[in-house]
Amino acid sequence: MKSLVIIEHKNGVLHRMSREAISGAQKIGGDITALVIGENAESVSSELSNFQIEKTFIVNHELVPSYNVDGYKEIIKQVVDSISPNIIITGHTYQARDFMPRVSAALDIPFIPDIVELENNFYIKQVLNSKLNASISSSSERALISFQSASYSEEDIIKGSSRSESFDVDLDSSSIKSKSDDPFQESASEVDLESAELIVSVGRGIEKEENKSIAFELAEVLGAEVSASRPVVDAGWLPSSRQVGSSGSTVSPKLYLSLGVSGAIQHVVGMKGSKNILAINKDSEAPIFEIADYAVVGDLLEIVPKLITALQDS
Numbered sequence: 271m272k273s274l275v276i277i278e279h280k281n282g283v284l285h286r287m288s289r290e291a292i293s294g295a296q297k298i299g300g301d302i303t304a305l306v307i308g309e310n311a312e313s314v315s316s317e318l319s320n321f322q323i324e325k326t327f328i329v330n331h332e333l334v335p336s337y338n339v340d341g342y343k344e345i346i347k348q349v350v351d352s353i354s355p356n357i358i359i360t361g362h363t364y365q366a367r368d369f370m371p372r373v374s375a376a377l378d379i380p381f382i383p384d385i386v387e388l389e390n391n392f393y394i395k396q397v398l399n400s401k402l403n404a405s406i407s408s409s410s411e412r413a414l415i416s417f418q419s420a421s422y423s424e425e426d427i428i429k430g431s432s433r434s435e436s437f438d439v440d441l442d443s444s445s446i447k448s449k450s451d452d453p454f455q456e457s458a459s460e461v462d463l464e465s466a467e468l469i470v471s472v473g474r475g476i477e478k479e480e481n482k483s484i485a486f487e488l489a490e491v492l493g494a495e496v497s498a499s500r501p502v503v504d505a506g507w508l509p510s511s512r513q514v515g516s517s518g519s520t521v522s523p524k525l526y527l528s529l530g531v532s533g534a535i536q537h538v539v540g541m542k543g544s545k546n547i548l549a550i551n552k553d554s555e556a557p558i559f560e561i562a563d564y565a566v567v568g569d570l571l572e573i574v575p576k577l578i579t580a581l582q583d584s
């Protein structure tokens with residue numbers, strides 16, 4: 271098995287989902303080549319050199335100094351033609367959603383997006399609002415795939431050492447017809463849940479809008495972001511940029527502290543990649559406890575103020 275992982279970066283800073291894509295490629299096994307494109311490719315490749323992959327190709331061409339869909343399509347096509355990987359992998363980012371369909375058309379290789387796993391040649395994809403997993407098989411020997419956020423953990427990356435080399439591409443300005451605006455923003459607001467290391471999440475168990483202040487106090491003491499379940503957003507208590515779940519953000523913090531969240535599948539799908547889940551819920555049968563690492567059965571309105579005081583005193 272030979273895979274090519276297309277790396278995404280912002281001014282030389284590696285995107286979390288590209289690390290997850292490397293982690294996923296390592297799970298699949300075989301030879302892994304990473305491809306970094308753009309002006310800051312060298313600084314990204316030095317981070318990649320610490321991972322157990324075969325090599326990193328660097329493409330730093332004057333016509334594609336930063337993201338450009340035509341440039342990416344042309345470069346990826348030339349790299350794929352040269353090394354013939356079985357699978358071409360990216361994180362399922364906004365950028366990947368832009369260039370992967372074009373690469374797919376240019377190479378005539380199917381694109382199977384937003385998958386959570388590759389298992390015995392089946393591509394596993396969540397369907398029906400994440401209630402079911404579908405196993406997709408392809409008659410093509412090659413595939414382009416994108417991994418859903420948090421399907422694999424960057425912490426599982428196998429470290430090692432790898433080389434990088436420059437890959438020469440043949441581009442001319444007539445093939446670069448589009449011009450990209452500023453880099454894509456994963457979130458239009460100041461809240462960056464997807465990169466947050468600590469999250470305090472508020473569910474309907476918070477009972478009324480005034481009570482959300484205790485979640486913000488707890489978040490402040492911990493240095494965490496505040497997220498919410500959908501009913502809290504629908505009620506207008508918090509903005510939609512803070513929603514976690516199938517119709518919100520997908521997060522993978524080191525600690526997800528959930529307050530009065532029942533653990534419906536549409537919520538869980540957005541936070542199950544969290545490294546540690548601590549749930550407070552007054553119902554001992556709440557589904558959130560099935561995935562929680564730490565379960566606290568009780569009234570959050572009593573427990574959280576005490577927790578804040580204890581943390582402040584410590």
Ligand SMILES: Cc1cc2nc3c(=O)[nH]c(=O)nc-3n(C[C@H](O)[C@H](O)[C@H](O)COP(=O)(O)OP(=O)(O)OC[C@H]3O[C@@H](n4cnc5c(N)ncnc54)[C@H](O)[C@@H]3O)c2cc1C
Binds near residue numbers: 474501
């Ligand atoms: C198409 C579709 C898309 C959806 N997308 C999303 C999504 O992106 N994100 C999302 O979150 N949901 C989504 N939902 C909604 C989802 O199905 C659930 O309804 C929602 O997640 C439930 O939110 P909740 O856990 O906050 O509320 P509830 O299910 O009402 O749970 C509240 C919990 O709080 C506990 N509780 C109550 N009072 C206290 C207290 N004082 N102390 C401690 N615990 C207490 C209760 O025991 C209960 O478990 C979607 C639904 C659909 C149909």
